[in-house]
Amino acid sequence: MSTREDQLLQTVGKLADSLVDDFDVVELLQVLVDECALIFDATAAGILLADPSGVLEVIVSTSERSEFVGLMQLRAGEGPCVEAVATGRVVSVEDLSHVTDRWPKFAADASRSGFSSVHAIPMRIRATIIGSLNLFSDHTGKLNDDDATAARTLADIATISILQQRLVEETHVAQGQLQRALNSRVLIEQAKGYVAQSRGIDTDAAFQLVRDHARATQTRLGLVATEIVAGRLTL
Structure with missing residues (x-):
């Protein structure tokens, strides 16, 4: 069975493999x-990104x-993930039942989400x-120092990748990549809805079908979504 160190090294390798000349931010x-x-x-993980x-x-x-x-959190304008972006610090909430005074909205x-703890890097x-980078768990518990360091390392690699400037060093390059990522995400959400409705399944299962097809055909997720939305691809 792989050790934590093996998993981290493999993940670093996967992130590095994603950095082709015209890499897809959403895929990364x-x-x-x-x-x-x-x-x-x-239990789950997600990423918030700022648009231009x-x-x-x-x-x-x-x-x-x-x-x-x-x-x-975006609707409420508060929460650990929003605070992590605002402060630049890791925000670890080991028990979501204890944050009423800190983030009432x-x-x-969150009490209806089913998650018991959230850690935002x-x-x-x-x-x-x-x-x-946000980690959600169904059980309570803090993010220990080793895990926080490892998570920051992976988040840093992804951040450097997004902000890399191969030919120029102007900020608009990174902003353009982020905007393309957001546009791609809209198409992916639409594709998930199309597949879910046509197959009579939930959106998680629909997204899995879309991703499986992208991997099987070695096609970018955004391109597969575009084909589905345009009616040229049926899963």
Whole structure:
């Protein structure tokens, strides 16, 4: 059975493999949340990214539950994931039942989510913060120092990848990549809805079908979603 160190090294390798000349940001971040959920024994994981105007959006998640909590925080304007982006610090909540005074609006919604703890790791390089990597668990407990360090390392790799500037060093390059990621996410959400409705299944199962097809055909997730939405591909 793989050790934690083996899993971390394999994940670093997967992230590195994703960095082709014209890499897909959504694909890269989906790999990150999928692997983090396994490495850190999280029930689910998701990422919030800021668009070019600074508005946070849920860009990837491992389940509808984690995406729902991310959206709840955006609606409430508060919560551990939002705070991690605002402060640039890891925000670990080991028991969500104890945050009513700190984040009253978020606490009211989170009590219905089924999760018991949330840990948010900022995606930052020096003073630049572009989002947060968020881990959700069905059991209470804090994020220990070793796990926090490992999660920060993976988040840093993804952040550097997004902000890398191969030919120029102007900020608009990174902003353009983030905007393309957000546009791609919209198409993926639409494709999930199409597949769920046509197959009579829930959106998690629909997303799995879309991802399986993308992997089997070695096609970018965004391109598969585009074909589904356009009616040129039926799963």
